[in-house]
Amino acid sequence: MSYSQDVLNHLHRRNPGEPEFLQAVHEVLESLDPVLQRHAYYQEARILERIVEPERQLIFRVPWLDDTGQPRVNRGFRIEFNSAIGPYKGGLRFHPSVNLSILKFLSFEQTFKNSLTTLPMGGGKGGSDFDPKGKSDTEVMRFCQSFMTELCRHIGPQTDVPAGDIGVGGREIGYLFGQYKRIRNEFTGVLTGKGLQWGGSLIRPEATGYGCVFFAEEMLKTRGETLAGKTCTVSGAGNVAQFTVEKINQLGGKVVSLSDSAGTIHDPDGIDAEKLAFVMELKNVKRGRIAEYAQTFNCHYLDGQTPWGIPCDGAFPSATQNEISGTDAVTLVQQGCQFVSEGANMPSTPEAVDVFQQHQILYGPGKAANAGGVATSGLEMAQNSMHMNWTRAEVEARLQLIMASIHASAFETAQEYGQPGNYVMGANIAGFVKVANAMLDQGLV
Numbered sequence: 001m002s003y004s005q006d007v008l009n010h011l012h013r014r015n016p017g018e019p020e021f022l023q024a025v026h027e028v029l030e031s032l033d034p035v036l037q038r039h040a041y042y043q044e045a046r047i048l049e050r051i052v053e054p055e056r057q058l059i060f061r062v063p064w065l066d067d068t069g070q071p072r073v074n075r076g077f078r079i080e081f082n083s084a085i086g087p088y089k090g091g092l093r094f095h096p097s098v099n100l101s102i103l104k105f106l107s108f109e110q111t112f113k114n115s116l117t118t119l120p121m122g123g124g125k126g127g128s129d130f131d132p133k134g135k136s137d138t139e140v141m142r143f144c145q146s147f148m149t150e151l152c153r154h155i156g157p158q159t160d161v162p163a164g165d166i167g168v169g170g171r172e173i174g175y176l177f178g179q180y181k182r183i184r185n186e187f188t189g190v191l192t193g194k195g196l197q198w199g200g201s202l203i204r205p206e207a208t209g210y211g212c213v214f215f216a217e218e219m220l221k222t223r224g225e226t227l228a229g230k231t232c233t234v235s236g237a238g239n240v241a242q243f244t245v246e247k248i249n250q251l252g253g254k255v256v257s258l259s260d261s262a263g264t265i266h267d268p269d270g271i272d273a274e275k276l277a278f279v280m281e282l283k284n285v286k287r288g289r290i291a292e293y294a295q296t297f298n299c300h301y302l303d304g305q306t307p308w309g310i311p312c313d314g315a316f317p318s319a320t321q322n323e324i325s326g327t328d329a330v331t332l333v334q335q336g337c338q339f340v341s342e343g344a345n346m347p348s349t350p351e352a353v354d355v356f357q358q359h360q361i362l363y364g365p366g367k368a369a370n371a372g373g374v375a376t377s378g379l380e381m382a383q384n385s386m387h388m389n390w391t392r393a394e395v396e397a398r399l400q401l402i403m404a405s406i407h408a409s410a411f412e413t414a415q416e417y418g419q420p421g422n423y424v425m426g427a428n429i430a431g432f433v434k435v436a437n438a439m440l441d442q443g444l445v
């Protein structure tokens, strides 16, 4: 039995009931065999056993008062997975589905993603099973204040720097930052995704979506193509989806879908800048459902469905984990899809990934394709520590360079290990080697 298989078997025994975490570890470890065989010192140092175990897992009670004065209780989490190459860094997710398995998967993935960005950031992730949907602003504020009252003792600009994720946008980051500042009496870069007037970076809101589109462009370039004139499907209608649409439009592509947890809109004419402005207002201000788009612009609404049955040249899954099944992947390929760039984290099931690879689809896994968000968070940290702000053009140029470098690193590593075009293997090995070597350098940590 191979070293990685042995570690996986042990992991399954020790972490029953954590399917998302096991899925994420499985996907990484099964790509690492070539590098583990080439360098015996990883096994001798038991690097895999160490790298799959979070350094610290915090779980805490979050009590808060709703608008009727009733006490409510949620569960808060912060997983500090790996600090070998920098302070823990990764978002906070507020969604009713949040549990330990999902946050361990996200923080494990984050460790390798952050390594790929070339910036000095370790891996972490956190959040709560609190659902901001349907809550008033004051309820969200009271929840965020209570959440930060506990979290603030575990984080800091040199220790752990959270950001946003599903259900945590500019509003929530504001409330969280305000409470941190009150308790600690310090104005520091302890969170990223901050408002522009109080330490935020230009392009951070756009970064994940823009970066994911830049990654798709890089993949297409290897086949002498570009996004111009391509029809694309996008899922989700939140932060990542919105700016994915904006950048595809800027590069001459056409986006024909968006979705939320209730259903999908299909607009064959394309979601242009004016329609995108409507979506931003609908989702970020009115907090409404995507079905309203179909009513306003008189296009199809696919109730309860995902966008994967809509014909496209390329797909940008930007909602959540495991949103593309093996069957969806077959449909995508049959309908002519040639590339998939993942804005969401682990949106494709293992069966879907197999289908993409069998059909030589240009497939950019989330840990490479959506790394632009955390990379720009790294740029926000750099600006905070220098007490200065870069221009929009400067940050976007850096983001574009970072995405090109992540692509090159995944592409070249896959080639070096005899699997050209396999971005999953390339990203996993490149991300792993840097973290593993740092751990070796630092002794038994």
Ligand code: NDP
Residues within 6 Å of the ligand: 164, 165, 166, 167, 168, 169, 208, 236, 237, 238, 239, 240, 241, 259, 260, 261, 262, 318, 319, 320, 321, 343, 344, 345, 370, 371, 373, 374
């Ligand atoms: P948002 O909360 O802004 O938007 C999430 C979107 O996905 C919403 O449209 C939401 O619909 C939909 N969605 C969420 N959960 C589900 C579900 N279980 N089934 C169907 N649809 C769902 O989040 P983001 O745009 O920030 O994040 C989207 C994805 O991108 C996540 O996987 C996240 O981890 C990943 N990501 C985000 C980064 C960032 O910088 N924000 C960085 C890197 C990755 P509804 O409103 O109905 O719930």
